Amino acid sequence: MKISINRLKDYIPFDLSTKEIADLLTAGGLEVEGVTTYESVKGSLNGVVVGEVLSCEPHPNADKLSLTKVDLGNEIVPIVCGAPNVAKGQKVPVATVGAILYPLSGESFEIKKAKIRGEVSLGMICAEDELGLGAGHDGILVLDTDLPNGSPVGPLFDIKQTEVLEIGLTPNRADAASHLGVARDLKALLKKDLVLTDVDAFTIDNSDRIIEVSVADNEDCPRYSGLTLSNVKVAPSPKWLQDYLKAIGLEPINNVVDITNFILHDLGQPLHAFDADKIQGNKIEVKRMPSGTKFVTLDGKERELSGEELMICDESEGLCIAGTLGGLDSGVSEQTSTIFLESACFGTDVVRKGAQFHGIKTDASFRFERGTDPNMPVFALKMAALLIKELTGAVVSSPITDIYPDPVADFEIPVSYRHVDRLIGQEIGKERIKEILESLEIKVSNETESGFVAVVKPYRVDVTREADIIEEVLRIYGFESIPLKEDYQADFLAEHPEKDTNKLQYRVTEMLAGIGYSEILTNSLTKSSYATQASFLDQEKDVVILNKLSEDLGVLRQSLLFTGLEVLAHNINRRQKDLKLFEFGTVYAKGSEGYDEGQRLSLFLTGNATRENWMQAVKAVTFTDLYAVVEALLTKLNISNQEVNVIETSPYLFGLELVVNKKPVGHIGLLSPEIGKLADVKQEVYFAELDWTRLTKLAKSQGKFQEISKFPEVRRDLSLVIDQEITFDQIKQLATTAGGKLLKRINVFDMYKGDKLEEGKKAYALSFYLQDNQQTLTDKVIDKTMGKLMQTFEKNAGALIRK
Incomplete structure (x- = not known):
């Protein structure tokens, strides 16, 4: 929200600097995010002075150029000029050397000492468009002034400068969405009186054009005020009003519309001006229209009404969506001579629902959605009427209609x-x-x-x-002003130190970033269609947003999968196909006793594992690439004893469920193509989603440490033929049990499936590493351990030991 310092001074006279005011407002709760300077003419004509042409002679080397001598007050300088109307005795605007000009079209440029066709030129005599004052370029601008030579020309053109505060308004401070609202805070902070606009001069000139008003729903429209003005002459606004609007980022339209915008941003009260001659039956009705009614709004779009919007209507049709946007044909145009001026208070809910249903966001709806002052409509109406009379020559042609049956109590x-x-x-x-x-x-x-x-x-x-x-x-x-005491302290007694989940997350983030993964942050809102098209999601558990902005943002996500896939699609469509991504995020679901939410960590791997280069061939990523990252992540958190279960259900073609202490902590696998296509991803994607809430509970602050053994490690290899359904994890669990403390680790160094084996079988080549921390292993102990391992594999896994 932009607030003009100059306008604030009209409400609260002060001599503090803009920075001091910004700091004061920020400390008081209205955070000033930035300060800009508005200039009615860019550059404010700095470096442009009044000059007097003392002589004007033809240029000896150019037919269309003139050599002039110009008095700049403290010096007389030569200037080469190409304007046909330059003449001796003229007072002219001169851009001196070093000045920067901002013409209406083209880039800005600096005036430099130059030599033009062999003649020195120390400045530039300017045309209107070169100064940014207008479109004129037929010749130089000739000044009618008594200012001494060398005086700045800025005061001749009433150039305005104002600093503008950019306030980051929080949703609860609807009262501060105007210059008056900010001034009220300054009043308290500066301990000064507020100077309000005097509307006592408001009078009713006649009652020649009375518009009858009725309100069908006083709950959604607690107050509706209006009046009629005749003899309106629609024209461009005066310069002061245009400068005010431009300073706060609005484009002037015409004097009537500009006044309504001025009041909105000045008082926080939206107004709407109707062309009274287009109000059929001389009646305004505030009511609802049937669902499905077509209505063309001011932006030229035909909209279908839901039947819930509050509408401003005449005797036969809708004129405006209340508090949101007017109709195409009901507004003020150059032909308008009579207007009906509306100033109302609409319910926050009805405006919010209507604006969101139609996807409309306007300055008016912004304020009505948050709550406007029900005591402001008549004051704003009088202030606007006085301005319209002053700027358009209009007369007030009706008493003020004010329908306010149940005044809002303090x-x-x-x-x-x-x-x-x-x-x-x-x-x-x-x-x-x-x-x-x-x-x-x-x-x-x-x-x-x-x-x-x-x-x-x-x-x-x-x-x-x-x-x-x-x-x-x-x-x-x-x-x-609240001092902190030196003896403030906090005590905390606990059996175990509390885990810092932020530190755990940072530890994992640091690890993933270190191995080439990029962190993403996606929207918690997603498409409801994902739950209907993906069988692994339960549509009944979708948390549906009541005031959804669109169907694409209609529900809270049950998984991080699809929002992450959308990021993949965005990058892949821009030829970034080799991606390693991760995200910490929240998932939501409707539970039996309310709503559930939990923290998740997702990992995405797609494309090639390495970039193309002369040293090695390009290699596509595999399941093991992602599984290795997940294992490293669990190790980083000092989580051990994990088990895996094979899964071949949606969203995976194949995958594993990770289990710790008999409870699942996540899953990992290759996504099925059908799932990828839902988010427009057509290449293979390996995905893992881990229950971060559970992992943080399982994580240990530090792992177990032990002294490095002084005794050597022994390796023994085995080749097993087993059923294809048996996983390495099952073999590993059997080996861990049978090998006892001597078995330190196990590794697969080869695997074979093919026609040399019986159908349904596969061969593992395994290495086992044995070590005793107390003594050197003997052959007898080693053979006994390996015999126990082989016996276990044959008995519990049906393995054939290849010797």
């Missing part, structure tokens, strides 16, 4: 002084508390020794509880 909030002191952390005094609240237009009533009742105006939709009142006191009193 909030009454009981407050305890003891609670104020307790939550703030120190006693700041009852008088200071009351002073701060009253400066924020919060009345203190029914005061007792122990507390009071705070009466809050309804425009402060965020102040409804005692804690909110205390927060208001603290943000104006100043967080920096």
